[in-house]
Amino acid sequence: MPASSWQPSELQRERIAYRRSRARLSTLIAATSSILLAGLLAFGIGATPGWPRVRETFFNLDRGWEALPVVAEGLWLNIRVMLVCAVLIVIFGLTLAVLRTLRGPIFFPLRFFAAAYTDVFRGLPLLLVIFLLGFGIPALQLKGMPNQAVVLGGAALVLTYSSYVAEVFRAGIESIHPSQRAAARSLGLSYPQTMRFVVLPQAVRRVLPPLLNDFVSLQKDSGLIAVLGVVDAIRAAQLETAEDFNFTPYVVAGLLFVAMTIPLTRLTDWVARRQGWYGAGGGLV
Known part of the structure; x- marks a missing residue:
């Protein structure tokens, strides 16, 4: 039929x-x-005695529209910092993960360096790393060393997030069964070729959902570079707030960050469902 x-x-x-x-x-x-x-x-919040004052101070539509162009211009700096840092984090994190998976006693110094690096920077708060680099590097007065706050803040993001991404990549690499490597070596592939053509493609595909989750966090944490005086979205909102002590610009900045983060979050959920990370009962929310 x-x-x-x-x-x-x-x-x-x-x-x-x-x-x-x-x-x-x-x-x-x-x-x-x-x-x-x-x-x-809405009824419960609106019935509180201080709601009229809070509405005027945090949810003033006229003040929000006035501050939107300035905050959006600062957000464009956050986006550029996030994109550049994301590329560097993937490269550096993957390098650290490969170093930690090297076999043989001759590679012990490399494995020790990679392990010590991930332990140190996973233990340090990101804000503290930003302070150490943002104020410590210029104090050294090294010739040829960039002293721009945005560069030093981005470097702090790369150093910190590389330690987390390295562990994500390492989990993916070690999840590949050793027989895959043995089969590749028996076919005449060298160790670099085995990692490039056999191990890493499978490992990256397996860790894509947690990797995207790290980049969601990176989008938000890119705003921490404002503590160095960089005029990003948060710093722009702070300057706007200082004019009349109306905190609506902070709400505008928060909404812009949410609007920037949600698409990547939904992409992460979609990739996770395709790879079977979520159960059959999982939904969009």
Whole structure:
């Protein structure tokens, strides 16, 4: 029988109709419960004595529209810092992961360096690393050393996040069964060729969801370079707030960061579902 002439049975059509009705009912219940919860929260917050003052100070629409161009210009600096740092973090983190997986006693110094590096920078708070580099490097007065705050802040992001990304890559590399390496070596591939063509493609594919999660965090933490005086989104919001002590620019900056982070978050969830990281009951939220 041609496939084009196939028709579902009566029982199958009933099942499809039942599933669709259940999906519509679930959507209706979810929407109703969400609206009720939002209404209760809005009523509860609006009934507090200080809400009029908070609304004027944090949610002033006119002040928000006025500050939006300045904060958005600062956000463009955050985006550029994040993109450049992301590339450097992947390269440096992958190098550290490969160094930690080298075999043989001759590579012990490299393994020790990679392990010590990841231990130190995973233990140091990112803000402290930014302070140490942002204020310590210029104090050394080294010739040829860049002293721009944005460069030093980006370097702190790269140093810190490389330690986390290195461990993500290392987990992926060590998850590849040793027989894969043995088979590649038996076919005449060298160690670098085995890592490049056999191990790393599989390892990167396995760790893509947690890797994207690290980049979601990087998007947010790029705002920490503001402590060095860089006029990014947060610093721009701070300068706008200092004019009249209205904190709406901070809310605008937060909304812009959320709008920048959500697409990558949804991409991470989509990749994780495709790779089976989430169970069958997982949803979009």
